[in-house]
Amino acid sequence: MLHGPAADLKDDKSADRKSKLGLKFFFVYLIVYVVFVMLCLFYPDFTGTRVAFGLNLAVLYGFFLIILAILMGFFYHLACSRLEDKLNEKGEEV
């Protein structure tokens, strides 16, 4: 009855480890995001303090959150690809 993915996927032996790694990355980002939201909520005046490059903390932290997401995504991909290559058969794309 059409169950299973549109593209045939091989069994992925690295799935559990990638999943754990993903959760670690997620919690790191979550902490940074929660700190930002709390600063905005409870210390909005403090976020107006000029920090660096002529920018205040609110703007700089906002840019940082966006850039951090891109960087963490990149490093997560590198780590996952390494796990896939190590734990699955050579040349097999999962």
Add this chain to the structure above:
Amino acid sequence: MIYDVSIWAVIIFLSFVALVLGLSFYFARKTKSASSYYAAGGNIHWGVNGIAFAGDYLSAASFLGICGMIAYAGFDGFLYSIGYLAGWVVALFVVAEPLKRMGKFTFTDALDSKFNSRPVKLTAAISTLVVSLFYLIPQMVGAGDLVVPLLGLPHWVGVVIVGSIVILIVATAGMTSTTYVQFIKGGLLIIVTLILTFMILKKGLEKNPYDGYHHYETLTASFEGDQLILDDTTLTYSPELYVTGKNEFVKVEYKGNERYFQVVKGEDNTALLKESLSVTETKDGKMFYNGAPKTDRQFYQVGHIQRLVIDGKEVESSGALNPFSFLTGIEDSEMIIYKKGVFKDVDDKVTVYYPALVPGKTILKPGSYFKIVDGTIWDKINFLSLMLALFMGTSALPHVLIRYYTVPSQRAARKSTIVAIAAIGFFYILTLYLGLGAMVNGVNDMASSNMSGPLLAKSFGIGIFSIISAIAFATVLGTVSGLIVASSGAIAHDFMDKYLNKKMTDQIKVRAGKISAFAVGLIAIMLGIAFKGMNVSFLVGLAFAVAASANLPAIIMVIFWKKTTGKGVAASIITGITVSIGLILFSPTMFEMYGLAKEAAWFPIDNPGIISIPLSFLALVLVSLRTKSERVDK
């Protein structure tokens, strides 16, 4: 306000529509199977898929809504950008790969892969449909807003045009054509936004935004007892003061029109009367803009710098700036922005927009739009609830999730997500410059907060305006196509094929999908017309709350909690949908839409996520524990 139609804007727009329709008809010939209709055959390159993700995600809310919100309220609009982007972290690190492993065409396939449960199939299909419809509303509203300046047509015509084109795109070739429309639009949107940002920085900051900018008048007056007396005795005015919030207004016969002036009381019974913008709706439905019909063009664009400070010195203009010095210049200066108030003048409903001098420091920190500085505890909870829904919502949007089934492998799914995060993140950084550029360049049309981005482009010339408007229109096309594919999948694949167990051939499945796309498109058109005038980013925030409440708890628990049962998943989805939508219907903004006082709302905040998301999790856990005999691992 009245917009002049540009022939170039029309030509570029029509060319773009011709291109996407041509693509759709080209791919239509190749779309024979259900796999190619719903998931583009699972063969899209990760790079194309990544930019298509961006094209899908950077909807009217991102381009029109966020720019407008930043242009009206500063940094608080940028908080939407941050929240929308942060949501992709949840998608990449938590749900992307498991969903890719579990699913086939739709989000329902993935949720149901462990259970083969009829309640899961039904509720997940309903949830996909409801979330997609909620998300469709702001897209269609944005389409209507765009068509007014672009083609000079009424709002409802824009909604009908977008609806019809999208139905054609989706009903011809499904996910394949949708993917390429989104890819082209995503790429173009980022490139053109970058060009516009360069133009903003090159122009720098100026006190006088452009020649002919309407600087608003200030009149002088005094009080004799409660009686307001204008110093200019040639002006006639009503003795009555109109009150909205803490502000008072007086109606003055000014330059041939009935205008409203904000009364600012000074010392020794003196007062300054500040010229304000007004939109008057009479009892019989007639509209007057600054006291005149729309065609008289009396409703001016607004927003400028009152005091410009660059490197500690007060100047008239800054010259070209870099991305950092532009923001520093804004922060050191003082801006005139316009705030809204509503009151009754006998039987007429009057909406006034009055000038407020705001320091750049205030504009570039949180608190201008969200009342987190001097608001109540409910205002703070509302903000928290929104940031939670934005963070959790992305990975629960069915039209985003189905894009994971268009690539051949988990690695490709991951790579395309990273491309998407980079492209979307870069675009969101640019939104800050676009929004602030609109705020200080005298382009804001107070009657439509969604038009700041395109109108900013117009101030740089009709060429860039034409291109950006056509792309903004394409932005709506791309996102609406994705939503309609997701909705048609929910009806034809999840409900008819899986839930009702209709024995359908591949060909009939595709036909059912196309008919569903047509029906959903018609509903979207009607909703787009009904919700005219609301900020699209605000509406998308609500769609995120519904998605995060209905879908995310189920996705997370199916992946990570082995005790989850099919009935638990169904209970979670039903709870999430009903609680989130129920709370939205009783929220202050909806009460205002019903014509009631905001303060009378039964639920004190607009964003329901902080209540509905935990309740959805709770429902899943409780029902799963009560139905543990159905567990998969048994």
